[in-house]
Amino acid sequence: MVSKIVVGRSAKSEFMTLPAAMTGPPPYPCRRRQRKDHGMSAAPSYRRQRHLLGGADGRGNRRGTLLSRTLRPPEHRHLPVGPAVAPLDEDSREPRMKRLLLASLIASALLPAAARAADPTELTVMSFNIWGGGANDGKPVDETVAAIKAVNPDIVALLETQPEPDPCDADNCVPTGASVAKAIAERLGYFHYDQTKRNPALWGGAILSRYPIVQPTANDLGVQIDVKGRKVFAYSLHLPDFPYQPYQLLGIEYGPAPFFKTADEAVAAAKAARGPAMDLFMQDLKAADGADAVFVFGDFNEPSHLDWTEAVAKAGGQPLAVAWPTSLRMTGEAGFLDLFRVANPDPVQKPGLTWTTTSEPSDPSDHHDRIDFTYGRAAGLSVLKAGIVGEKAPEADIVVTPWPSDHRASMAVVRF
Numbered sequence: 001m002v003s004k005i006v007v008g009r010s011a012k013s014e015f016m017t018l019p020a021a022m023t024g025p026p027p028y029p030c031r032r033r034q035r036k037d038h039g040m041s042a043a044p045s046y047r048r049q050r051h052l053l054g055g056a057d058g059r060g061n062r063r064g065t066l067l068s069r070t071l072r073p074p075e076h077r078h079l080p081v082g083p084a085v086a087p088l089d090e091d092s093r094e095p096r097m098k099r100l101l102l103a104s105l106i107a108s109a110l111l112p113a114a115a116r117a118a119d120p121t122e123l124t125v126m127s128f129n130i131w132g133g134g135a136n137d138g139k140p141v142d143e144t145v146a147a148i149k150a151v152n153p154d155i156v157a158l159l160e161t162q163p164e165p166d167p168c169d170a171d172n173c174v175p176t177g178a179s180v181a182k183a184i185a186e187r188l189g190y191f192h193y194d195q196t197k198r199n200p201a202l203w204g205g206a207i208l209s210r211y212p213i214v215q216p217t218a219n220d221l222g223v224q225i226d227v228k229g230r231k232v233f234a235y236s237l238h239l240p241d242f243p244y245q246p247y248q249l250l251g252i253e254y255g256p257a258p259f260f261k262t263a264d265e266a267v268a269a270a271k272a273a274r275g276p277a278m279d280l281f282m283q284d285l286k287a288a289d290g291a292d293a294v295f296v297f298g299d300f301n302e303p304s305h306l307d308w309t310e311a312v313a314k315a316g317g318q319p320l321a322v323a324w325p326t327s328l329r330m331t332g333e334a335g336f337l338d339l340f341r342v343a344n345p346d347p348v349q350k351p352g353l354t355w356t357t358t359s360e361p362s363d364p365s366d367h368h369d370r371i372d373f374t375y376g377r378a379a380g381l382s383v384l385k386a387g388i389v390g391e392k393a394p395e396a397d398i399v400v401t402p403w404p405s406d407h408r409a410s411m412a413v414v415r416f
Contacts, residue, residue, distance in 0.1 A: 121230055122384070125339075126153035126411045127297035127374045129238075129354075132163040132204075133180035134404035141180050143404035145187045150400045151389055151411045154210045155225065157236035157297030158184070159372075159407075161194070162204035181206030195220050195236060201277035203238040205298075219284040224291075233288035237281060237298035239274045239326065246303060246367050249319055263322040270302055271325045278329055285334060293378035293416050296336060299407065302326045303369045306338055307347045315348045327373075336375035339412035343386035354408040357391050372407055378416035386412035 128148065133141040148156055162175035185192035191213045195205040197220030207213070207223050211232075214224040222235035243257035245266040251259050260266050281296075288294045304327035308318045330336045344350035353361075354372035361368050374386070387397030390408030398411070 120380075120415050121227060121293070122413065122415045123154045123227065123232075123293075124152060124411065124413045125234075125295055125297070125374055125376070126151050126156040126389070126409055127159075127236075127299075127372050128156060128389075128409035129159040129299045129372055129405060129407035130180070130184075131160050131405040131407065132177075133161065133184065135163040135177070135180070137404070137406075139402070139404045141183055142187075143402055144180070145184055147389060147400045147404060147409065148184070148188060148208075150398055151409070153411065154227075155232075155234050155295065156190075156208045157234065158206045158208065159236065159238045159299045160204050161206045175204045179204060179206060181208065184208065193223050199277070199280055200240055201237050201280050205236045205238055207234050207236050209234070217284040217287045219280055221281055221284040222287070222296075224287070227292075230292040231290070233291045233294045235281065235284070235294070235296040235298075237277070237296065237300065239277045239298065239301045241301035243269055243273055244301065245270050245273075245322075246369060249322075250367055252365060252367065263320055266322055267325055274300075274302060274326050278326060282329075282334065293376065293381065293414075294336075295377075296330065296334075296375040297373065297410075299372050300326055301371055303371060304338060304341070304373070306331075306341045307351065307370055309347060312347050312351075317348060317351060330373075330375055334377070336377045337381060337383070339374045339376050339383050339414065340370075340386045340388075340410055342383040343412065352388050352410070353395055354388065354390075354410060356406050357403060357408060358406045372410050374410045374412045376412070376414055376416075378414075381414060381416045384413040384415060386410070 126148065128144075130144045131137065133144045135141075158181055160175075161179040161181045163177045164173055165176050179194050181192050181194050185208050188208065190208040190210055192206055192208045193213050193216060195202050195207070195216075199219060199221075201219070201221055209223075209225050211225050211227045214226055216223050217233075217235075221237060222233050225232045225234055242255055244254055245260070246252075247254045248257055248260045248269065249266055260269070285294070303318075303322070303324050305322065305324045306327065308320070308322040308324060310321045312318050313320050327338070331338060340352050341347070344352060352370045353368045354370050355368060356366065359366045359368075376383075387410075388395065388408050389398040389400060389411055390396030391399065391401060391403035393399055396408055
């Protein structure tokens with residue numbers, strides 16, 4: 001469990017409150033932003049429909065991927081401990097201690113970069129679906145910047161960096177306008193990379209980093225980052241959201257998708273919907289072989305098997321237990337840790353819901369869930385803390401108002 005406080009109170013905390021079945025994906029871009037009234041609720045469903053295409057011109061070719069250096073932040077120097085030295089006798093302690101310190105400093109300076117980089121590295125990471133940087137709800141991009149500053153991440157993956165068309169439904173939801181990633185990066189003083197290639201795992205994404213971005217992966221799903229001499233890879237994914245299996249299980253109308261009664265039906269449909277995107281990611285993941293650390297962020301548009309458990313179903317949090325295939329591939333086949341669930345192992349007490357901020361949990365035309373993830377993989381990786389960033393407590397551990405997105409963000413602090 002993570003704690004929270006309100007600024008101005010005396011309690012200490014690590015978090016703060018700040019102002020501020022289908023056979024496969026359909027052949028059209030879609031998002032669960034379909035506005036409908038199918039007799040279940042007077043409130044419109046805010047689940048968005050979108051996938052498959054990641055750009056504005058509708059072609060499958062790459063449109064000039066952007067690798068941009070914005071304001072470069074100061075380097076954080078690391079002074080490692082030098083090699084061991086034999087003990088000294090008592091009567092000459094002071095001068096010899098000075099020589100010891102000097103020898104240590106010289107030895108540290110002479111160490112190659114790879115050896116110095118072996119010191120533990122601590123990073124704050126964040127996954128944030130920014131909903132067009134607030135543009136889809138008429139909000140200024142400064143609100144998105146404020147939400148990111150509240151976390152002060154070293155690496156942040158941004159999803160939905162471009163506005164969506166109006167209407168945005170199952171028939172058409174190709175992103176419109178320019179990405180706001182560069183503007184956000186400039187305000188933060190970060191390096192940034194816009195993911196402009198089109199494939200089933202992307203929809204208007206970007207990766208921002210406090211540290212230099214070296215190069216992208218072949219399928220545009222990730223980048224290599226130089227973190228004080230250590231090779232770190234960060235991937236940002238936006239997986240297809242149609243058909244959306246929680247709706248199918250709960251009888252919530254969403255496009256031409258059938259309703260399900262069993263977990264097996266939901267799992268089969270989820271594999272068909274997101275399997276191709278995950279296969280593409282697994283190909284791109286090979287670029288990170290030998291890296292010091294790998295992080296995967298994104299709007300997966302599918303819950304986790306760690307959340308839809310028998311215990312959660314018994315407590316009424318989910319309709320039944322489901323072994324969701326995408327999270328199983330991430331934690332099993334790919335060997336990643338779900339950073340939020342490592343720090344918050346009880347899904348009954350800490351569900352960590354990221355979808356959605358635009359309806360109440362009691363709204364029968366929607367279903368709140370955790371679909372935005374931060375995954376990590378590294379030798380000796382430890383999760384120091386992890387939480388949710390959003391508009392109000394108790395859903396969010398870090399509260400930021402006003403809140404610009406229909407998703408809450410996920411953050412974690414790790415050491416490796």
